[in-house]
Amino acid sequence: xxxxxxxxxxxxxxxxxxxxxxxxxxxxxxxxxxxxxxxxxxxxxxxxxxxxxxxxxxxxxxxxxxxxxxxxxxxxxxxxxxxxxxxxxxxxxxxxxxxxxxxxxxxxxxxxxxxxxxxxxxxxxxxxxxxxxxxxxxxxxxxxxxxxxxxxxxxxxxxxxxxxxxxxxxxxxxxxxxxxxxxxxxxxxxxxxxxxxxxxxxxxxxxxxxxxxxxxxxxxxxxxxxxxxxxxxxxxxxxxxxxxxxxxxxxxxxxxxxxxxxxxxxxxxxxxxxxxxxxxxxxxxxxxxxxxxxxxxxxxxxxxxxxxxxxxxxxxxxxxxxxxxxxxxxxxxxxxxxxxxxxxxxxxxxxxxxxxxxxxxxxxxxxxxxxxxxxxxxxxxxxxxxxxxxxxxxxxxxxxxxxxxxxxxxxxxxxxxxxxxxxxxxxxxxxxxxxxxxxxxxxxxxxxxxx
Amino acid sequence: xxxxxxxxxxxxxxxxxxxxxxxxxxxxxxxxxxxxxxxxxxxxxxxxxxxxxxxxxxxxxxxxxxxxxxxxxxxxxxxxxxxxxxxxxxxxxxxxxxxxxxxxxxxxxxxxxxxxxxxxxxxxxxxxxxxxxxxxxxxxxxxxxxxxxxxxxxxxxxxxxxxxxxxxxxxxxxxxxxxxxxxxxxxxxxxxxxxxxxxxxxxxxxxxxxxxxxxxxxxxxxxxxxxxxxxxxxxxxxxxxxxxxxxxxxxxxxxxxxxxxxxxxxxxxxxxxxxxxxxxxxxxxxxxxxxxxxxxxxxxxxxxxxxxxxxxxxxxxxxxxxxxxxxxxxxxxxxxxxxxxxxxxxxxxxxxxxxxxxxxxxxxxxxxxxxxxxxxxxxxxxxxxxxxxxxxxxxxxxxxxxxxxxxxxxxxxxxxxxxxxxxxxxxxxxxxxxxxxxxxxxxxxxxxxxx
Numbered sequence: 001x002x003x004x005x006x007x008x009x010x011x012x013x014x015x016x017x018x019x020x021x022x023x024x025x026x027x028x029x030x031x032x033x034x035x036x037x038x039x040x041x042x043x044x045x046x047x048x049x050x051x052x053x054x055x056x057x058x059x060x061x062x063x064x065x066x067x068x069x070x071x072x073x074x075x076x077x078x079x080x081x082x083x084x085x086x087x088x089x090x091x092x093x094x095x096x097x098x099x100x101x102x103x104x105x106x107x108x109x110x111x112x113x114x115x116x117x118x119x120x121x122x123x124x125x126x127x128x129x130x131x132x133x134x135x136x137x138x139x140x141x142x143x144x145x146x147x148x149x150x151x152x153x154x155x156x157x158x159x160x161x162x163x164x165x166x167x168x169x170x171x172x173x174x175x176x177x178x179x180x181x182x183x184x185x186x187x188x189x190x191x192x193x194x195x196x197x198x199x200x201x202x203x204x205x206x207x208x209x210x211x212x213x214x215x216x217x218x219x220x221x222x223x224x225x226x227x228x229x230x231x232x233x234x235x236x237x238x239x240x241x242x243x244x245x246x247x248x249x250x251x252x253x254x255x256x257x258x259x260x261x262x263x264x265x266x267x268x269x270x271x272x273x274x275x276x277x278x279x280x281x282x283x284x285x286x287x288x289x290x291x292x293x294x295x296x297x298x299x300x301x302x303x304x305x306x307x308x309x310x311x312x313x314x315x316x317x318x319x320x321x322x323x324x325x326x327x328x329x330x331x332x333x334x335x336x337x338x339x340x341x342x343x344x345x346x347x348x349x350x351x352x353x354x355x356x357x358x359x360x361x362x363x364x365x366x367x368x369x370x371x372x373x374x375x376x377x378x379x380x381x382x383x384x385x386x387x388x389x390x391x392x393x394x395x396x397x398x399x400x401x402x403x404x405x406x407x408x409x410x411x412x413x414x415x416x417x418x419x420x421x422x423x424x425x426x427x428x429x430x431x432x433x434x435x436x437x438x439x440x441x442x443x444x445x446x447x448x449x450x451x
Numbered sequence: 452x453x454x455x456x457x458x459x460x461x462x463x464x465x466x467x468x469x470x471x472x473x474x475x476x477x478x479x480x481x482x483x484x485x486x487x488x489x490x491x492x493x494x495x496x497x498x499x500x501x502x503x504x505x506x507x508x509x510x511x512x513x514x515x516x517x518x519x520x521x522x523x524x525x526x527x528x529x530x531x532x533x534x535x536x537x538x539x540x541x542x543x544x545x546x547x548x549x550x551x552x553x554x555x556x557x558x559x560x561x562x563x564x565x566x567x568x569x570x571x572x573x574x575x576x577x578x579x580x581x582x583x584x585x586x587x588x589x590x591x592x593x594x595x596x597x598x599x600x601x602x603x604x605x606x607x608x609x610x611x612x613x614x615x616x617x618x619x620x621x622x623x624x625x626x627x628x629x630x631x632x633x634x635x636x637x638x639x640x641x642x643x644x645x646x647x648x649x650x651x652x653x654x655x656x657x658x659x660x661x662x663x664x665x666x667x668x669x670x671x672x673x674x675x676x677x678x679x680x681x682x683x684x685x686x687x688x689x690x691x692x693x694x695x696x697x698x699x700x701x702x703x704x705x706x707x708x709x710x711x712x713x714x715x716x717x718x719x720x721x722x723x724x725x726x727x728x729x730x731x732x733x734x735x736x737x738x739x740x741x742x743x744x745x746x747x748x749x750x751x752x753x754x755x756x757x758x759x760x761x762x763x764x765x766x767x768x769x770x771x772x773x774x775x776x777x778x779x780x781x782x783x784x785x786x787x788x789x790x791x792x793x794x795x796x797x798x799x800x801x802x803x804x805x806x807x808x809x810x811x812x813x814x815x816x817x818x819x820x821x822x823x824x825x826x827x828x829x830x831x832x833x834x835x836x837x838x839x840x841x842x843x844x845x846x847x848x849x850x851x852x853x854x855x856x857x858x859x860x861x862x863x864x865x866x867x868x869x870x871x872x873x874x875x876x877x878x879x880x881x882x883x884x885x886x887x888x889x890x891x892x893x894x895x896x897x898x899x900x901x902x
Binding site for chain 2: 081082083086097098099101102103104105111113117118119120121122123124125126127128129130133134145146148149151152154155156159184185187188191205206266267273274275276282285286289290292293294295296297298300301302305306307308310311312313314315316317318319320321322323324334335336337338340341343345347348349350352353356357358359361362364365367368369371372373375376418419420421423424425426427428429430431432433434435444447448
């Protein structure tokens, strides 16, 4: 049984079920490629069976390390970029108190902070100021150990930790998550004696949230990784059992978005009505953008938070270029209670909703917006979760992953590579004079000088 | 003299200066409409002369109120949505310590937190938990006082403040920013005796950052509003003196983005290389999305933070649908120092940049990325600031505002209205049974029930 529901009840004006079902054969072929690992990029399909295969020993080990870190750290720094931090951040921020770092009372978990996900000097210098005041531990996450951003950040934080705690104690505060046998971070971890977790060979960064890459930080933040995995496992069963567009929500989402794309809808906006879901959107943007944005193709992934952005992007979505569709994530029940107070003067005219919960108003805003945007010729899809917890988020993540694999295959690309990510790195290394880039270095300098 | 430079040196492959200058007549007409207030929406052009007209008494009053709030509040809650919070948040977060709420040392300013910019029940219930632990004050910002999100949030926080401090003391902790004479919030403020600032009639929300809407929260956060205004004033002079595409950076930006739009570039991505600029991007998305996204027209505004998102949206930008262009904001000099340490083992191979500042690497990443994206057929524009401070941010904000007015006129729309924002509100009120919406209520219920 899964809790997530995917609905396309408002799609009929744009695409009928009959038109949608025309895609069933295509979807079935792609579903088969994914399940039987016969399609492009099939050496990176480890994520498909991951939720069913995670073993007890790994989960226990992560939980035990998380427990130790929670005892010694007020701050937990996750060093990683792209898929090495977005999955953990998406889950943690969805469940965390929005003012976790400022609260005195309540659950005392380490505050998770991210580093090595940019090269900003001011950001990293400010981070060191904070870390000078706090007890902290670090996870360094990199398959190779040579990606510039996390490598630079880890150099800085390793030196800081060793100065603050001494080399021996610093060792106890560092966990590395990297390749099982190769690479700079693997060798460094062995040399230094760091506790190390493995990133499986057949799981790419953007699909890695259910490996230690995501699970360790999520456990340190105090969340139940077994429930997260259980949610993903339940969704996996719903996704692999049938390719049917009507019965499999991932097949339906993949078919609809490709249909809309073929009809000229070039931009998909992922919408939420909870600020805590911002990083679910960022994670989704990488998942779909990096999987489908290639060979001159792919839906451009964008995100908004409502009702917040109804007062910024709302005008555009209602009336701008008609090349967009929306996928709206809603959560039925909030975790906390809050009602709108009655006011005798009623100058603001809000007494007609006094006594209602904020959530009731948020739900009517959601429905009102969906109808308004449909009237504005913006197709709307809906994903709803009964509440936000580890289990439902596990379902949501796997749903998006499986639909992404299907959708990329339907589009005709390899959804599991990212050749375009190298282009800027090559130029950057050439400009910085990295050994081995001498020829590129000469070429790029000549280009800049207009020669 | 202005510090900001806008450059289009990499545009030649897509659009030559000769092709660009073909637009000069169009730009000149629109520039004239803006300066002489003869175009559409000309009753909302108060922002054009605002930086030159702000008087000393207003600035002093804001500074004095900010000083009082800084003495009594650890947290300052800004209640507002859309343009009522985005400008303040953009400036404050650009200049703030990224971990301000968690630091023990350093400058002790109130932490600015936002409310009434969503209807999330969990967010606002969590905010109350925080506010129970902190001394706080509130700014409530709304022209009418009846916009649902801020009205609901203010009801809740007013009750909370009065319970925590008593009615008399609560009064001293509330400042309202609203219409000069009309509306619910104006009346409430008069009845309750709140200190009140005026939102000018002829300045719309998304252009209001240099009114008390933006200036008060920015001053409370500890920043120099006179320098902010001075920067905007200098940029205003550069913008109004000439319509020339070659000499006026706002004319150039407006001309280029309309040229690219006509060539089929339907999405503009605003890029930064500093995480602190995230809300400059959010402010910009409202400014351009709400001004231009109408009548089925308008460039879709999107944002990324690099190098962070080179590992998520980078693949799409390099290789996806060729309908995008980028405008890249860079900051030459960071505020803090940080160099990459040397490491004897050099397992990560980073010793070739050891001793360099992070900023030097960030700059080479920027240049390398611009060149890579140009090679990927993505036109690139550049905005550079020598450093990030109140003055340069003032320039940047006014630059974007003036270019937006011009750009909307070139597009042929009224850049100063937002008719589409009402559609969801009408549905929401109908669904919630607001008095006066009885007919709409019946209609929408019939629609939902499929009648």
